[in-house]
Amino acid sequence: MVEVRRGTRGKEIIVEENPLSRWLFSNTNSAWIWLLLRLYIGFTWVTAGFGKVTNDAWVGANAGTALEGFMSGALATAAEGGVAGWYASFLENVVIPNAVVFSYMVAWGELLIGLGLVVGLLTGIAAFFGALMNMSFLLAGTVSSNPVMLLIAMLLVLAWKVAGWYGIDRWALPVLGTPWRVKNKE
Template identity: 70%
Template sequence: MRDKSTIYIPENPVSRFLFSDTRSAIIWLFIRLYVGYTWLTAGWGKIQNDAWVGENGGKAVEGFVKGALAKSQETADVAGWYAAFLENSVLPNAKLFAFVVAYGEFLVGLGLIVGLLTGIAAFFGALMNVSFLFAGTLSINPLLFILATWLVLAWKVAGWYGLDRWALPKLGTPWSKKVE
């Protein structure tokens, strides 16, 4: 029963098609595979690199953070509050952050490629992109952030050609009963 004091605005047909119609899943499949492959290969490269994960783990993060801190002094590419976060939280824990970034990138890529918990994987990919952008690194991060944001919006159908097709009905959603 609808509350008479609440006004419901119907979804427009384009949004309904893109974000709720399984016919759009083929579009999201290509986007998901591209973003997933990009994350998977980036993470795998870091996992195989001793400066990220291994005996010298954290050295790559230390170099990255020191470069971002230098940018914060020279230009406005890195905000002061983010530079303080990098200096006080990331730099002293560089080995831990290197491990989290390397395996995080790999797992985000894997989740997107197999289409499992697509919206969650895309969210964490976007979070990493924003972190890199805040640190003054452009590269492919703006494009990946936009695509990941769209994948988060399309979470209901983005994994249709993937494991989400079977996993989401089993897991249910916070606003519906679990399907038995």
């Protein structure tokens, strides 16, 4: 533990990061782990998104019909305790009346999240929105692969500094002005 004196009211205590988390989340030698996880979850999102973007019930003349059907099924389980009351209310009063808008958001969101993760562009942001979608699906009562994808997405968010090292982030993050600098070992 390192103590740093600051001001007259006391001291600020900085707790050093443990070696394992420092290696996993800050060392580019761990980037291959994040590459494998990124590609797995990225291709999963691309596949799901592409299937929706090319489906007329999600994006097209009948946009919103698939989403309405999914949400109606979620609402049916709300009475049995499958969906929390507040989330059921959100689905009923916000999502279903705007099913077309949400349908486009889900379809294109899944595809763009997947592409971002596959190519390693804004990996942390893509993983955050992927986790948000997984949480939304879980709240609607769909388990499937969502818990695993949510866990991987949360880890990718934590590893944002090195998760895109084998991807476009390696060059994009420094250009975007993130606090990313290479520290050489002495």
